[in-house]
Amino acid sequence: MGAFGGHDGLVYDQGPSTFTDLLSATTVWTDRTFLVHGERRISFRAFRNAVEAARPTLTSLGVGAGDRVMVFGYNSPEWIVALWATWRCGAVPVLANRWWSSVEIDHAVDLLAPRHVLADTTMAVNAPYSPLADLRAAFDAPVGETVPAPDTDGDDPALVLFTSGSSGMPKAVELSRRSVIGNQHNILARNRRFPHLLDAESPQAVSLATTPMFHVGGLSSLLTHFLTGGKIVMTEGRFDAGQILRLIEREGIQIWGAVPTMASRLLAHPDFESHDLSSLKSWPLGGAPVTTDLLDRIRTKLPNLRQRGLSNTWGMTEAGGFLTAGDARDLAAYPGTVGRPYPVVELRIADPNSEGVGEVLARSPTVMNGYVGVRAGMPDDDTVDAEGWLHTGDLGHLNEDGYLFIDGRSKDVVIRGGENIACPHVEAAIATHPAVVEVAALGIQHPDLGEELVAVVVHRIDADPPTVDELQRHAAGTLSYFAVPTRWEIRTAPLPTLAGEKVDKKTLAREFGAKTTP
Template sequence: MTAPAKALSEIWGSTAVEAEYAGHPGLVLEPRPGSLGEMLSGTSRWAERTYLVQGERRISFAEFLAAIPRAGEILAGHGVGPGDHVLVIGYNSPDWVLALWGCWQLGAVPILGNRWWGDGEIRHALDVSGPALVLSDFPDPAAHGLDGAVPISDLAAAYAGEPLADLESVPRGLPVPDEDAPAVVIFTSGSSGAPKGVVLSHRSVVANQHNLLARSRRLPTDLDGDAPEPVTLVCTPLFHIGGISNLLTNLIIGGKLVLNEGRFDPAQILRLIETEKVQSFGGVPTMAIRVLEHPDFESYDLSSLRSWPLGGAPVPASLLERMARQLPQLERRGLGNTWGMSESGGFLTVAGNRDLAQRPSTVGRPYPVAELRIHEPDEAGTGEILVRSPTVMLGYLGIDDGTVDADGWLHTGDLGHLDSDGYLYLDGRSKEIVIRGGENIACAHVELALAQHPDVVEVAVFGTPHPDLGEELAAVVVHREGSVAPSPEGLREFLKGTLAYFAIPTRWSIRTERLPTLAGEKTDKKALKAEFAAAAGAGSDPDAMKRG
């Protein structure tokens, strides 16, 4: 079954209405695309523009759209059919993007693996997903337990061939499954256990894009085909929800998507912004810090940059102030903070410059169809954040643990509170609450306070075992190179008056070495906890890990 042709005004609307989906009530945008194919309607108008850039490779919209059915044929030749799982595990590349759409062309479900996984995590993903085919860019897939894997680079052949006379035949030729059928599986970071496969429906993928475009006033019906092409730099992994959102957004709006090569490198990011005239670059706060701290920052022409949204972690006011200071064109608009997660299928709230100036540390108000509520709030109004949205996951692959309840509410595990105007503030993870002698301490709250210190570049706070208190608070502080290292005593003094005495860390690691990160540059607290545990197990308390 293929989708009938519709006018863009019949596909994209900006009115949120009450409806029922997945067997429960909620909000949806009307009208809305009913499938991935409808979501791509009208993209043929961007045919002459460049869609993907990586190194010397440049793929036009015409080349990419024409390659989608050819990629489907290549995968079908390897036995892939409707409903099959295809494990895709590779670094960001134009071929990776095509693998995603090649699966959708066949009605298959791409299972997006993390290229930085160890072999044990790869085995786990194979066990839970049972793929009919594996696409990989490992030089020796068999060495990682991926016997019979097909190189992702084989899909590059789909870019060759005669141009298509009717590019609109591509979106019309995509299958139209049930909106609540699985569309893609992405994995959680696995920072506190084996990665979980998050199953997102076709409804989820489409609704997330609709939410983003409606809020930013970039619906296809709003676009001027003669306007300059927007340019976005993506260095977060495409196998994360933010990466998927970026590649779909730019395909819909006719934007050029610039991909970095290899792991995150601040120097490469600065060079790409300058040479490709990047207008938008997003990421997590750690990425922003490392770009701003690069010793050659001032030598690059970054005047093209107009938007630098952040997400994935609380954003200190001092970081936003620094971004505006080093990039004055962002002082009035272009900065932002967002909140979302794999399980939510995308972004849930957003705050712009004015919001952040008036309400420091907020992550903003909900996107059009996201509903929020605080579960069992305490005296201060803080409790677990529950979310209902058509973007929310169907569940975890092979696990039914009630994370999404019968009424469609996702239990996020994040703690937060809402102000009187509906702005959300994050107060930490329910699993990142340290209980010290009966007192609850939100790690995120302490991290934000420490980040205000003028010599602190990065910080991570977590709990470590204590024989009497149950837990004590540990902080790993990265200070600016060239500055005098702050002492535990000095940091404790800095925090007095800002934090309660029991929320001030008692164990410290103060260094210039950057914090370890997971894919996507989120801090790897599991690794940091292991460092402290190893020091304790060795019966030593080295200078780098002081009590104070």
């Protein structure tokens, strides 16, 4: 036991405590390839040099210790350099969701007031802006002198990520340096891959990165492979199962962390059987519930993963990363589990019912500082209580052996293909249409995406009913593309309600499922 954030909890008593320490731990690898992006192959030495070359570029833009720098882009070497160069300035990277609408981008800029914005697309925002591509020159810059980074405290802000939460615009989650480093402690301790135990001759793990690095899972994987001398292969463009098959075979991919939707699409691809995927040794799944049917299909089509390769994880942005993990043996022994807690994660079930199901609470050094812009007394102010327990909003139970099972969500959120969608945010966007009287957004099961977002719209009787195309165009003006409903019911009958006039979404889901075929 130890203390962090002003309360007791489990902690590591040794290990790196700064990002400078983390960066220096990688100097054991020099000419080993770190990043592969299309035809580009970048060594560890070239990457570290690029980070140091990009640092004065940021300082010339006015970026200093404690400033926020928004990075808006898809996975790329320049995105990763921007992340590390910002840290090397003592500043705080703000990792924006590349799929946002212009309304969501403006909201984040107004909320965070970044000193500068780096983006891989042209932007008109209320902040100084530069193209992310400008950092590509850092890879060709001469090697300069390494300058010490500003001193920082473990509780100082290190990173801002975003989550849809349960209502309103995307919420900004502030993680401390303790959180980011603690998440790596957890992962590396569980895998027995601490950098100080490795050397230049240690085998190199080859990982495929398809999850956006502006998500906590993608970021965690990036840092883990950087710290352990791994090679990261990045895809080009949007997710394409055919490209994934080609990359696994060409690059000898050993590890691919994916959301269940990606796994389903890979297994169903018509060229699946024509590619050699025998190099794949580990396939951790997370970001959405993993069904036993999907696990069975993976075991059948990829027998090399049956014994050890499959795993399931559970975590969230507010937790700073992963909270539990289960390996192949766990998944076979306890079907449906998301595993047991990482080394310094504590779990408990709040107010369990007769079956032991209640809200899952978690405490760990990785848990967020809080939401940026949330004031005392606001609804989200109690997400982390005074004793450091994160109220996850997930319902679950623990078995007698300490394995966690997730039984549902207490918050009004749909997880579509690994993306969290706040239903109240969707409803608020659709409700601004002049013909809409009321609207309910909800999720129904989908064989590929896990959940599909649907909308039930009640329109004005004295107006022509809006068309689906009209409503989709209207919603797209405010929402990210993945948050625009793909199935609709347009009607005049009022929405069913429960006591207190809360919309009865369970009844709507049953009605919607009965009227349409998934």
